[in-house]
Amino acid sequence: MSWRSEATVLAVAFGYLALLFLIAAWGDRRAERGRSIIGSPTIYALSIAVYCTAWTFYGSVGRAAETGPSFLLIYLGPTLAMLLAPFVTRKMVRIARAQRLTSIADFISARYGKSTGLGALVALIALVGITPYIALQLKAITLSHAVLVDYPEATGGTLENAPFWADKSFWVALVLAVFIILFGTRHLDASERHEGMVAAIAFESLVKLTAFLAVGAFTVFVLYRGPGELFARVAETPALLEVLGLAAVPGGALGWVGTLALAFLAFLGLPRQFQVMVVENVDERHITRAAWLFPLYLLAINLFVMPIALAGLLGDAGGNPDGFVLTLPLGTGAEGLPLLVFIGGLSAATGMMIVETIALSTMVSNQLVMPLLLRARLLPRGGQGALAGWVLGVRRLAILAILLLGYGYHALVGDAYSLVTIGLVSFAAAAQFTPALLIGLYWRGANRMGAGLGLTAGFVLWAWTLLIPGFAQSGWLDAGFLTQGPFGIEWLRPYALFGLEGWDIYTHALLWSLVANVGLLVGVSLFTRQSSLEQTQAALFTEALHPRLDQASLGHAGHTPRGELRALLDRYLGAATTARVFAEEPDQDDRHPASPALVARGERALAGALGSASARVLIDSVVRGEALDLPALLSILDTTSETLEMNRRLEQKSRELERAGEALREANERLRELDRLKDEFVAMVSHELRTPLTSIRAFAEILRDHRDLPDDKREHFLEVVVRESQRLSRLIEEILDLARLESGRLTLHPERLDLAELARRGVEAMQRPLEERGITLEVAFEADAAPVIGDPDRLEQVVINLLDNAGKFADATAPRVRLTLARHKRGFRLAVEDNGAGIAEDERERVFEKFHQIQHQDDGAPRARPRGSGLGLPISRGIVAHLGGRLWVEDAPTLGGACLVMELPEAPDDDAAPPTPPTAPASPAAE
Amino acid sequence: MMPTRRKERLIALIILATLLFTPPLLLVTERLGPGALTLSVFLAWAAVIALAAWLLEGGRRE
Amino acid sequence: MTKVLVVDDEPNIVLSLEFLMQQAGFEVMTAEDGETALTRVAETRPDLVLLDISLPGIGGFDVLERLRADPDLARLPVIMLTAHGREVEREKGLALGADDYVTKPFSTRELVERVKALLGEAGQEGAS
Known part of the structure; x- marks a missing residue:
């Protein structure tokens, strides 16, 4: 059995379509059970890939073979548009959800005051512009099927003479019609998501990508041994090299920009892209992921386009380059791969047809047929839910009609165009929607008249420059129409309008249609008025992302008896939906007026089923009174924005205040702490000063009052007075030193x-006083010279202080003090140790506190505390720190008591000038 | 709501992408030889996507 | 002979007080810290104590508290000496049962008069 036999191909193709039914049914079942399978950003991105149709699948290679890298533009445009999606698409999703909008026609109609006419215009343009595109898909299926089955016989790709029932694509169209009716019209409310359909589309996107990558890998790695060999072969054929450059692009650099703009605009304006991106969006946050994932998909599916095109041209696979993806593997005798490629192409074609048909049928029923029926009062005056069936029926008929129209176009006209040509013509039609869409989204002033005239002019110019010439080329019109212009009027030549020659036809058409479209939209809007409903809608659209604008809560001013509203909804939506709308306020009399919120809910429910314009007409028929007008809406917006701004400022202020309060509290705490410390210090100082002063005064008074004292006693007392006076001045000196150190003014x-040398001088000075106190002083100099930078007087004061201090703490019975000087790394250490009790670990830092007096205990026996102000060590530490050194306490290494160590950095070489004194304020606590 | 910084970065990226995808810059690569234009478009495209992914996904954890 | 105990950790202050009290005709004992002071009180039963507040080991207030806690010594006249001029300490001293409170540096004449005054009262009590 051959893989390519007619029967196998048909079985596989229809088997694939059956699989789509299964997936869609499964998706809908899951959705009904509340376990959505499409609630993932990846599925969302894959569904957007419905952008890649059979045109991509077969046509990209064809386009690459003929016009070089220009095929990429069709994907670079959407890449740019997708990067904008977090801004633009998010806004559209927000609006469409709030207003239950069902299609791009509905969206544009709603933006411009729920205009019935505008909606119909958009639907009509879409129908005319997109039907060829559907035909293109059918043509691709027919062609690929023929290539697959007939290879190697060249096929003309036409079955014109065969009856339609012999054309497989007719049956494909019918199967798709059934599929779309089943999965696309399950709900009356077209604004509801079609989960099963989206699941099937996402699956199709995977299939076409896989198939394309497979044929690409086959081409590069099986036909050739990797890209290197392929490009080496291409390099040998100079004619092929031109395909790779800009020279091959129609219109050159200008054509490049034009096509890029065309793809960008069309991506935003295509009904099926609006359907998957806006209507079927489950979660706004998915847009963020899709914004880069979808471009990545595009990149992946284009990776092998150029290699396949080059390989096709090299191998002379023959036939239409659009068929290279099939003929290349077929040429090697492979059978499975071509079948996979055929299925890939089928998936690309069907995916597009499904979504496009749903979108178009919704437009046709809601924007064209229903408004006409409503206006003509042709609808039966049936009772409950009678009209719901009508709406669905219209939509189903529309689906069938659109697919048959596509088939008819394919059968009658399609052959005259290459795939790419049809695609770009459709693109140019879809691009006409984008100005009304984007400008309406950001400029409140754009109005219905401007949009309508702009769209009409754009459409007419599109038809003149692209559609009609197409007919002329296929022989339906006289070819002279193209070369000489209609009736010989040269400046009306479709490909050189107003004498603009030398441009590629798409850029040419895009320029003129957009100039007219945007020019009229803006120009007319500037000079005409908006109706009040239009103003409101314009504000709702442009302000859609306003943080507190809850569109659903905006009511409808006026008074309508609930009964009338209920009857209206009953007729069009059926009892179940009506009950849901009324569910929030059920227990009221039907003669009472409906609340504005209820009216708004009713209108939205109708809009979901019939489109916003028809819903507005119907609601207006029962509601007496005005809708929320612009001033009211603006005041809501202004109030909320003012309130928001106020809140934001208040929050900011209060945060600032909080911070300031915190800082103040801390500062206050610090001040209080400083105050407390200052009080303590003052108390300490006064205590220390009073002590010698007490002795001085007491002895002075004694000497005054007792003039008959024996000489030795008198002398003794005088001696005390002198010594205590000296102590007093020393103390005052120290206090001043300390104050200077703390304020950083110590010079x-x-x-x-x-x-x-300095240590020797200090030792000499202290030798006698220590000896007098019975203290043994040992000295050990391990360094002969110790160059440091210091203030000699101050440093000597420190050394004496350390010796004196050690003497006080040395053992009472056999006091010993030892001074050592040694080099340590890049400095010198002067250590003074004693053989006293030592200082406990946790006391060691406290000895450097002001007035700290160590409570000394020898064997539990209290002993007179050592004399001293308690300021010596803090001052010493301050001085040492000021000179860039350190002073600390550790265990005495040889004598076993406490050891005070002073470390100073080594002075730089002799020649160096003495450095300037450190300017940082020195504090005794600093280390 | 997107943080303002991310918004600004994304807009900058869109401008960058537009510049990379259009002629003035494109013509520079065209001169490098046959195939350079197509290759450079693919490289720029990949870079733009990578940057967008980094910006949009990384930002979520900010 | 009336006995006075002088308690201070500054030798020169002790020296001056000792001299002043001797000149006033009292027998003088000295102590340089709280512990010694309590021992001296127990040993020699002085008639009056001149007690410095800031002493190493047991402080002046603690000494006073312990004296007052002993029923035998509860009425022993005590004059507190302090280098802190703060009102709070004066009040604390008086609250703890000090009989008088003298701030350093003091007037020698005034101090002697206060001692005499206290001893006079105590003496009268003792005489009755």
Whole structure:
């Protein structure tokens, strides 16, 4: 059995379509059970890939073979548009959801005051512009089927002479009609999502990508041994090289930009893209993922287009380049792969047809047929739900009609065009919607008259420059129409309108149609008025992302008896839907007026089924009174934005205040702490000053009052007075030093000096006083010279202080003090140790606190505390820190008591000038 | 709501992508030899997608 | 002979007080910290104590508290000496049962008079 036999191909093709039914049915079942399978951003992105049709699948290679890299533009445009999706599409989704909009025609109609006429115009343009595109898909199916089955016999690709029932694509169209009726019209409310359909579309996107990548990989890696060999072969054929450059692009650089713009605009204006991106969107957040995932899909599906085109041209596979993806593998005798490719193409074609037909049928029923029926009062005056069936019936008929129209177009006209030509003509039609869409989304002033005239002019110019010439080319019109212009009027030549020659036909058509379209939209809008409903809708659209604008809550001013509203909804939507609309306020008398919110809910429910324009007409027929007008809406917006702004400012202010309060509290805390410390310090100072002063005063008074004292006693007392006075002045000096240190005003005179020599001087000075106290002083210099930078007087004061201090803490019975000086790394350490009790670990830092007095205990026996102000160590540490050194306490290494260590950095070389003193304020606590 | 910084970065990326995809810059690569234009478009395309993914996905964790 | 105990950790202050009290005709004992002071009180039963507040080990207030806690010593006249001029301390001292409170530096004449005044009252009590 051959894989390519007619029977196998048919079985596989219709089997594939059956699989789509299964997937769609499964998707709908899951949705009914509330376990949606399409609630994922990846599925959303894949469904957007419905953009890639049979035109991509077969036509890209054909286009690459003929016009080089220009095929990429069709995908670069949507890439740019998709990057904008987080702004534009999000806004559209928000609006469509709030107003239950069902299609791009409904969207544009709603934006411009729920205009019936505008909606009908858009639907009509879409119908005319897109039907060829559907025909294109059918043509692709017919052609690919013929190539697959007939290869290697060249096929003309036409079955014109055969009866339609022999054309497989007719049956495909019929099967699709059944599929779309089943899965596209399940709900009356067209604004509801078609989950099964979206699931099937996402699946189709995977199939076509897989098939295309497979044939691409086959071409590059099986036909050739990798891209290297392929391109090496291409390089040998100079004629092929031209295909790779801009020279092959029609219209050159200008054509490049024109086609890019065309693809960008068409992507936003195509009804099927609106359907999957806006109507079928489940979650706004999915847009963010799709914004890069969909472009990635486009990149992937285009990766092998150029290699396949080049390989086709090289191998002279023959036939239409549009068929290279099939003929290349067929040429090697492969059978399975061509079948897969055929299925891939089928999936690309059917996916497009399904979504496009749903979108178009909704437009046709809601924007064209229903308004006509309503206006002509042709609808039966049936009772409950009678009209719901009508609406669905109209939509189903529309589906059938659209597909048959597509088939008819394919059968009658289609052969005159290549795939690409039809596609771009459709693109140019869809691009006409984008100005009304985008400008309406951001400019409140755009109005119905402008949009209508712009669209009409754009459409007419599109038809003149692209559609009609197409007919002329296929022989339906005289070819002289193209070369000489109608009736010989040259400036009306379709491909050189107003004498603009030398452009590629698409850029040419796009330029003129857009100039007219945008020009009229803007120009007319600037000079005509908007109706009040239009103003309201314009504001609702442009402000859709306003943070507090809840469109659903905007009511309808006026008074309508609930009964009338109920009857209206009953007729069009059926009892179940009506009950849902009324569910929120059920227990009221039907003679009471309906609340504005209820009227708004009713209108939205109708809009979902009939489109916003028809819903408006119907509601207006029962509601007496005005809809929410622009001033009211603007005041809502202004109030909310003012309130928002106010809130934002208030929040900011209060945050600032909080921060300021916090800072103030901290500052206050610090001040209080400083205050407390200052009080303590003052108390300490006064205590320390009073002590010697007490002795001085007491002895002075004694000497005054007792003039008969023996000489030795008098002398003794005088001696005490002198010593205590000295102590007092020393104390005052120290307090001043400390104050200067703390305020950073201590002036040191740093110079290069030898710490060893300075230590010797200190030892000499202290030798006697210590000996007098019975203290043994040992000295060990491990460094002969210790150059440091320091203030000699201050450093000597520190050394003496350390020795004196150690003497006080040395053992009471056999006191010993030891001074050592040694090099340590890049500095010198002067250590003074004693053989006292040592200082406990947690006391070691506290000895550097002001007035800290260590409570000394020897074997539990209290001992007079050592004399001293308690300021020596803090001052010493401050001085040392000021000179860039450190002072700390550790265990005495040899004597076992406490050891105070002073470390100073080594002075730089002799030649170096003495550095300027450090300017940082020194504090005794700093280390 | 998108944070303002992300919005601004995305707009900058769109402008960059437009520049990379259109002639003035494209003509530069055209001169590098046959195939350079197609290759450069693909590279620029991939870079734009990667940047967008980084911007849009990374931003979520910001 | 009336006995006065002088308690202070500054040797020179002790020296001056000792001299002043001797000149006033009292027998003088000295102590340089709280612990010694309590021992001296127990050993020699002074008639009056001149007690410095800031002492190493047991502080002046603690000494006073312990004296007052002892029923035998509860009425022993105590004059607190302090280098802190703060009102709070004066009040604390008086609240704890100090009989008088003298701030350093003091007037020697005034101090002697206060001691005499206290001893006079105590003496009268003792005489009755």
